Amino acid sequence: MQTRRNLLKSTTGLALAAGTLSLLPSTVLAKAPIIGRQAAGYYRLKLGNYEITALSDGTVALPMAKIYEGIEEKDAETYLAGYFQKNPTETSVNAFLVNTGERLVLIDAGTGNLMGPSLGKLVSNIEAAGYRASEIDDVILTHIHADHSGGLSINGKPVFENAMLHVNEREERFWLKADAKAKADAGLGPQIAQAEAAVGPYIAAGRFKTFGDNAAPIPGFASVLRAGHTPGHSAIIVESKGETIVFWGDIAHGDVLQYDRPEVTVEFDVDQKQAAATRAVAFAEAADRKYLVAGAHHAFPGIGHVRRDETNYDWVPLLYSANY
């Protein structure tokens, strides 16, 4: 009978016979330094004639079980644990670059220096992907929250110095034309100040445009108002050669719990009820139409499909492809 010991012996015999034993010690004992940092965060795919690059701004551990509203924290924690997600939960912040061949268009702009060193990596990942921030022609925001607009400006200067910034006009009204009462609000006030600091330099430079509900921010890029998370929260829709991708911003936070429980909201939703209703519509449409979806807070690269299952919906991440 072939025992493990015999097998080892015979393997050693074979190695000896082949004269390779002398190679073993260096192979077995070789040491390499622990690198201790993640690889560059970008991932490319083709959409018709266009090239899309998902860009990571980083990840941050957030107490999602606590942040979810409409579910007990304990229940949310148990649910996430069932998907091997810890509490706090590692949460991606993604942005996306679309190269139409004529224009470079960035959708959302990351956190900049507002949310700590595990984030704020957007520009370095733009560079790792082969572009410079100054090459970007347009930046379209899904909404003006800090994790989507914080990376627009550093020290009062536009990071995307040659870009035109596009935002839904309801976002402008809510964040940039807020009244004294809103500015004095303990929750909203600091967010309004952040929005002004991020967007202000583009307004000052004459590089700021608003778009109406469901209007095209720029030719070839459509939008649909998906309000609730913020008043002008908009999904951006890009099509090429019959293929469609929808950059849907913060329709979902994470990629498991809200797919089974779309009525669960997050504490950052400006209008909880509307956010839940909007998510129901967005999920149903994505499942029906089977288009690609890109999410700002789905595990990087955050691109996949939505399908129905016996517990409402499922997020199905795109298969990795080394060739496209």
Ligand SMILES: [Zn+2]
């Ligand atoms: Zn967000």
